[in-house]
Amino acid sequence: MANVNKAIITAVKLTHTYASPDNSGDESVGTQALRGVDLEIAKGEFVAVLGHNGSGKSTLARHFNALLKPDSGTVFVENFNTADDDSTIEIRRRVGMVFQNPDNQIVANVVEEDVAFAPENLGIPPAEIRKRVDDALRTVGMYEYREHAPHLLSGGQKQRVAIAGALAMQPECIVFDEPTAMLDPQGREDVVAIIRALRDELGVTVILITHHMEEAINCDRIFIMNEGEVVKVGTPQEIFREVKLLRELGLDVPDTVELLYDLNQAGFNLPLDALTEDEAAAAIALNLGVSR
Numbered sequence: 185m186a187n188v189n190k191a192i193i194t195a196v197k198l199t200h201t202y203a204s205p206d207n208s209g210d211e212s213v214g215t216q217a218l219r220g221v222d223l224e225i226a227k228g229e230f231v232a233v234l235g236h237n238g239s240g241k242s243t244l245a246r247h248f249n250a251l252l253k254p255d256s257g258t259v260f261v262e263n264f265n266t267a268d269d270d271s272t273i274e275i276r277r278r279v280g281m282v283f284q285n286p287d288n289q290i291v292a293n294v295v296e297e298d299v300a301f302a303p304e305n306l307g308i309p310p311a312e313i314r315k316r317v318d319d320a321l322r323t324v325g326m327y328e329y330r331e332h333a334p335h336l337l338s339g340g341q342k343q344r345v346a347i348a349g350a351l352a353m354q355p356e357c358i359v360f361d362e363p364t365a366m367l368d369p370q371g372r373e374d375v376v377a378i379i380r381a382l383r384d385e386l387g388v389t390v391i392l393i394t395h396h397m398e399e400a401i402n403c404d405r406i407f408i409m410n411e412g413e414v415v416k417v418g419t420p421q422e423i424f425r426e427v428k429l430l431r432e433l434g435l436d437v438p439d440t441v442e443l444l445y446d447l448n449q450a451g452f453n454l455p456l457d458a459l460t461e462d463e464a465a466a467a468i469a470l471n472l473g474v475s476r
């Protein structure tokens with residue numbers, strides 16, 4: 185699937201150590217957050233990154249747009265090396281970031297000014313900025329709110345404005361670091377739908393870090409992180425059937441897989457690659473000899 189020429193992001197033996205000590209009790213060593221990560225993400229792919237707290241997901245994400253630099257190993261965005269300071273602008277044009285807390289990402293007092301902030305800093309002509317801002321706000325369903333004050337919006341709406349801000353840069357790729365973690369169910373649903381549409385309708389490469397397994401069900405590939413390493417890569421079907429491994433790594437599995445797995449422990453013989461309720465119901469009905 186991914187090949188070198190079409191890769192948007194490539195990491196080779198990427199390591200990252202924070203200067204502050206880990207909690208091992210040895211003050212002389214830093215925290216090794218990434219331990220030799222090799223990966224390649226193709227243009228247009230939708231990749232989900234799963235892993236328990238502290239496994240290195242956010243550190244990895246920050247390498248993808250040169251917010252952090254490797255201590256050893258290399259990260260390329262297309263052919264730009266993130267270690268090369270002269271490439272930072274080109275890298276940030278290509279890879280946008282959306283973080284967990286929408287309040288930390290809002291920089292202006294009016295929605296449309298907020299979305300215009302990054303393109304203005306790039307020196308893009310005003311008419312072009314106007315168009316980009318309007319397009320981005322329409323894409324996230326926030327055009328009607330363009331003259332509103334961001335701080336009066338709901339969490340989900342603020343996060344949609346943050347996504348519009350990333351989109352206004354017309355990036356190849358957006359990295360979402362737990363974008364729904366602070367949202368209510370409606371906000372989550374809206375944001376997830378937009379993330380899917382960015383990929384399906386605009387062809388944006390999506391890298392989604394999440395704790396919500398259902399958000400990863402429709403992606404192309406899942407990367408599982410543990411202790412600073414990518415320990416498993418596969419399609420959602422391949423990953424979620426590894427119930428035992430996921431549980432050992434402190435991760436959930438989708439509810440449907442959990443149900444099928446528990447039924448199998450009780451003596452059934454059901455496939456574990458039914459990821460939606462419909463698929464699970466069909467698998468159970470088939471097993472019971474019931475036609476639906």
Ligand code: ADP
Pocket residue numbers: 202203204206215216217235236237238239240241242243244
């Ligand atoms: P995740 O996003 O998967 O929770 P992080 O990448 O945030 O993981 O963290 C990986 C490891 O690096 C953890 O042990 C964390 O405590 C440590 N870490 C993260 N950010 C910093 C920082 N700014 N300074 C020192 N240690 C950090």
Ligand code: MG
Pocket residue numbers: 241242243361
């Ligand atoms: Mg994190």
